[in-house]
Amino acid sequence: MLLTITTTHRPASDLGFLLHKHPGRAQVFAVAGGVAHVFYPRADEDVCTVALLLEVDPVALVRRGRAGGLAQYVNDRPYAAGSLVAVAMGAVFRTALNGRCDARPELVGQVIPLRVEVPAVGTPDAGLPAALFGPLGWAVEATPVPLDPEVPAWGDSRYVDLVLTAELRLADALRQLYVLLPVLDGSKHYWVDRQEVDKLLRAGAGWLAGHPERELVTRRYLGRGGGFVPSALERLAEADDVPEEALDNALDEPVDVPLPPAVQRREAVLAVLRSAGARRVVDLGCGEGALLRALVEDPLFTEVLGVDVSSKALRTAERRLHLDRLSDRARGRISVRQSSLTYADEGLAGYDAAVLMEVVEHVEEDRLPVVEHNVFGVARPGTVVVTTPNVEYNALFESLRPNAFRHADHRFEWTRARFRAWADAVGRRYGYTAAHLPVGPEDPALGSPTQLAVFTRRQES
Structure with a gap:
């Protein structure tokens, strides 16, 4: 060979x-x-x-x-x-x-x-x-x-x-x-055992979590150890740090891997919500529940709602949150429901804060005004947190082809100027002020990998 x-x-x-x-x-x-x-x-x-x-x-x-x-x-x-x-x-x-x-x-x-x-x-x-x-x-x-x-x-x-x-x-x-x-x-x-999951995550650090075929890779890599696939996929979706145990046959020295972007985004969003004093939070486009789990683990947040258009993603989120094992009190703080951002849903009104974490780039740009109306006009929370990729930073991703998006399902990726212009325009139309924060390491010329906007509703006269 x-x-x-x-x-x-x-x-x-x-x-x-x-x-x-x-x-x-x-x-x-x-x-x-x-x-x-x-x-x-x-x-x-x-x-x-x-x-x-x-x-x-x-x-x-x-x-x-x-x-x-x-x-x-x-x-x-x-x-x-x-x-x-x-x-x-x-x-x-x-x-x-x-x-x-x-x-x-x-x-x-x-x-x-x-x-x-x-x-x-x-x-x-x-x-x-x-x-x-x-x-x-x-x-x-x-x-x-x-x-x-x-x-x-x-x-x-x-x-x-x-x-x-x-x-x-x-x-x-x-x-x-x-x-x-x-x-x-x-x-x-x-023979494939539980250590293979750690080996996979160690070798896949920095590229596998965002791979469009990560589920296929995981299932075929673990092969006869198929029983370990759900836990491996959960850890990939979370993009948690990989354990430092030595790998079998390879990578037996610690690899210096920076905090994954997904973790950086989640921590940044949580910090903004805490600073805003939010207690009742709705995660719009919650996917498989990475942010939901962090919100439920913090008693500061008294009510958490996860919303997604995908029923499959919501079922995965429920499994990962172990809703069936929570106490009645804890279970009363968290719920999930199926809904689309392209439909006005009055049941989403009244929350202190709403989060759209890596969501808007999955929407066709000509459909964004509908999403803006439903979030800022109908749901109208006190605080809205939006994160999205900074396309300028893509030049620093060594494995990303020129002009390629970070995910196959992205409909667009904005420059910092384009995101700022969009956020400021939305704020003017719906009575919010927008503040902008970087997420992740900042390059002097290209900015940070993720850009975050905090929308605060102005007091109505």
């Missing part, structure tokens, strides 16, 4: 520093299932290619009871990329996976051009590689491998020749490969 990584970053030989593997030496490592060879077919100022060649012993796998569903002496494990190559990457490129480069620490944060080639990857669908790697900024070529080139009538096999190109930090690229190669293959060579 062969995997190569090539860069044209100058000097390209910096790749050796990042991987902690000298380009002038071929190295051999004993890994689970066989032997891994690391060598450099080319290493000069212009181009540097590192190769990971994994020699798998399928007989040894069977005898050690690690073949899983492939418990035969003849199988595709020596030839097709999957969990075995991910484990090998974790063993031989461990330091690079953890984002460390002791000799040249300044290299770790650099975005460099990368080309990854894997001649044989098993996949149930030739379009799956693009669905998994494309949203992360990779250009994907997945060429089906024919069953027999000399007999075209036999058609294609379940394997593709995979070529990925992107400009990323090497550590980010390795973590994505570490998770997604086994996901493509869909079969683990070892």
